[in-house]
Amino acid sequence: MLDNEIKSVQIAVSRKHMPAFMINFMVSYKCNLDCSYCTSHNNASKPLPLEQCLQTIDFIFQYTDLTLSVRPKYEQAASLNIIGGEPFTHPNIDTILEYANTLYKSQYKDKWRLSVCLTTNGLAGNNLLKKCLPYVDKWTVSYHTETLPKQKDLVLQNIQLLHETTSNFEVRVMAHPDKEKFDEAAAVHSSLVKQGIHALMKPVTKVEYDKKQTHYLQSNWTRKNIDSTVNYNTTKGITCCSDKPLVLDNDRANTTNFIPMNNFEGWYCALNWNFLYVNELGKVYHNNTCYLSYNSNLEEPIGTIENAAEILSRLKLQLDSKKVPVVVCTRSVCHGCGMCATKAKTKEDFLKLMKFHLTDTSILDIRPQ
Numbered sequence: 566m567l568d569n570e571i572k573s574v575q576i577a578v579s580r581k582h583m584p585a586f587m588i589n590f591m592v593s594y595k596c597n598l599d600c601s602y603c604t605s606h607n608n609a610s611k612p613l614p615l616e617q618c619l620q621t622i623d624f625i626f627q628y629t630d631l632t633l634s635v636r637p638k639y640e641q642a643a644s645l646n647i648i649g650g651e652p653f654t655h656p657n658i659d660t661i662l663e664y665a666n667t668l669y670k671s672q673y674k675d676k677w678r679l680s681v682c683l684t685t686n687g688l689a690g691n692n693l694l695k696k697c698l699p700y701v702d703k704w705t706v707s708y709h710t711e712t713l714p715k716q717k718d719l720v721l722q723n724i725q726l727l728h729e730t731t732s733n734f735e736v737r738v739m740a741h742p743d744k745e746k747f748d749e750a751a752a753v754h755s756s757l758v759k760q761g762i763h764a765l766m767k768p769v770t771k772v773e774y775d776k777k778q779t780h781y782l783q784s785n786w787t788r789k790n791i792d793s794t795v796n797y798n799t800t801k802g803i804t805c806c807s808d809k810p811l812v813l814d815n816d817r818a819n820t821t822n823f824i825p826m827n828n829f830e831g832w833y834c835a836l837n838w839n840f841l842y843v844n845e846l847g848k849v850y851h852n853n854t855c856y857l858s859y860n861s862n863l864e865e866p867i868g869t870i871e872n873a874a875e876i877l878s879r880l881k882l883q884l885d886s887k888k889v890p891v892v893v894c895t896r897s898v899c900h901g902c903g904m905c906a907t908k909a910k911t912k913e914d915f916l917k918l919m920k921f922h923l924t925d926t927s928i929l930d931i932r933p934q
Contacts, residue, residue, distance in 0.1 A: 570814075573909040574829075575918050577810040577820040578639075584922065585642040585680065586632055587840050588625055589853045592618055592661060594845040596651040597688050600711045602741070602769040605650065612655040613845050617870060621843050622665050624873040626673055628841060631880050633677045635924050636838075642678040644703075648853075650845070653689040662700035687720035688712075694723055704734035707767075708753055710746040721753075728762055736764040740782060742772040751781060809905050815918075827899045833915035833931065835907040836892045838922060849876060854902035857892050888930040891915070 576584055592613055596606035613621070625645065633641045645665060652658055662681065669679050682703040704727055708720055727734045738754040741747055750766065757764035766785040768774065774782065810820035834857075842853040847870035850856050856864040868876040883889045894908070907922060909915035912931055919926050 571824070571826055572814055572911065573907075573914045573918060574824060574904075575812050575907040575921075576905050577812045577817065578921070583642060584640045585644045585678075586629055586636075586838075588629065588643060588645045589648050589840070589842045590621060590625065590645065591648050591650065591843065591845045591853070592652050592658065593655040594650040595654045596649055596686070597654055598651070598686055598709060598712060598716075600709050600739070602739070602772065607650070610650070610845060613847065615657040615660065617847060618655075618657070618661045619664050620873070621847065621870050622661070622668060624849075624870060624877070625841065625843065626668060627873075627877055628880065630673060630676065631877065631884060632838065632841075635884060635928060636922065637924055640922060641676070642680070644680045644682055646682040646684060648684045651686055651688070652683060653685055653693065659693065659696040659700075662697050666700045687723045688716055689723060691723070691726070694726060698730060702733060704731065706734065706736045708736055708738045708750070710739070710741050710749050710753075724757070724762065728760065734763070736762060737767040738764060740766050740768050740774070740778070742769070742774055742778070747774075747778055754785065811905060824904065827904075828897050829894045829899055829908055830897050832894045832908045832910050833912060834892045834894050834903070835915075835919065835922065836903050837889075838919075839906040840903065843870065847871065849873075851892070852903045852906075855896070855899070857895065863895075883930075884928060887925075887928040889928050891929055891931040 578584060594607045594610040595612060596603075596608060599606070599608060629643045633643065647658075647662065649655075655661065662683070665681060673679065680702040681700060682705065683697070683701045684705045685707070686709060687706040706720070706724055706727065708717075708724075710717075712720075724736055736757055738750045738757070740750055754764050754766050766782055768782050810822055811824065812820055813824065836855060836857060837851045840852040842850045844850070844853070848866040849868045849870065850866050851858070856866070858865050858867050880889075907915075907918050909918055915931065916926050916929070919929065923929075
């Protein structure tokens with residue numbers, strides 16, 4: 566399929582894959598590792614102060630409540646993903662998780678569904694991990710081969726603990742391109758799968774894989790609809806980072822998790838209806854890889870936690886006055902995490918798709934390009 570043949574993208578809704586408002590909250594940009602292929606950390610940074618973290622949870626839930634108020638009932642759900650860096654480097658991570666749990670149950674439980682997720686490299690003390698278990702609905706653990714033997718043992722121990730205590734977790738074994746490290750990762754991946762653990766081999770960005778490695782990745786990460794000529798460092802296409810099934814051009818009979826293009830420049834995008842991101846500096850964006858604002862279509866935050874009240878007031882006014890702006894993509898390359906946001910090349914197609922996701926599409930302030 567050529568770039569100019571694709572005119573719309575959206576998630577394939579099913580009982581297994583129900584839409585949810587995806588929230589990423591980076592509590593700390595610091596990490597207890599320093600992997601060569603990772604740019605998502607700064608070990609000189611300091612975690613967000615506890616008081617600001619709790620204020621951020623307040624803001625996130627209020628913003629989510631407004632956003633979900635105009636969604637159909639089956640889409641009145643949110644997923645709060647606590648990320649880093651490494652979230653376990655935050656000295657109050659257990660308090661943050663407990664607060665989110667208590668606040669949701671006391672004010673929002675009867676209004677919309679919430680799933681709290683935590684993405685970690687698994688390098689946490691056993692006691693701390695157990696403290697956090699009651700407050701996390703889904704765990705994503707990454708396994709890295711650029712670590713010390715003792716660290717690898719600790720990660721595998723924690724994976725076993727999660728395997729014994731919760732069914733909702735997955736392991737992403739990072740596919741280091743070095744032959745020895747790749748083979749080690751593949752061996753760990755195979756061992757976890759044999760134990761009945763949901764494990765995937767995840768390719769890292771901007772690296773070269775040989776044919777044998779590429780074949781292994783195609784079999785154990787993206788799983789289907791991958792052209793054998795596509796390597797993971799090319800611009801020939803991109804997969805959904807969460808492996809969600811996607812619908813291209815409303816062809817619901819043939820879903821895919823791979824889109825053979827990644828240029829949506831000029832397309833209408835529901836980025837602001839799908840995502841919310843707060844980073845470790847308290848800056849608020851719609852997405853953690855695409856920084857386009859819904860106000861001016863510039864790469865800029867929509868505000869900060871310090872002016873959270875202003876962000877909430879503006880959104881409420883936009884909803885009440887039926888003038889919610891629509892993001893128009895200005896990038897020639899999609900950075901990945903916004904891939905699954907509903908998007909279309911034309912105004913007409915975008916409005917047709919948004920009828921599945923909003924109770925009233927007249928609230929959209931959409932202008933033709």
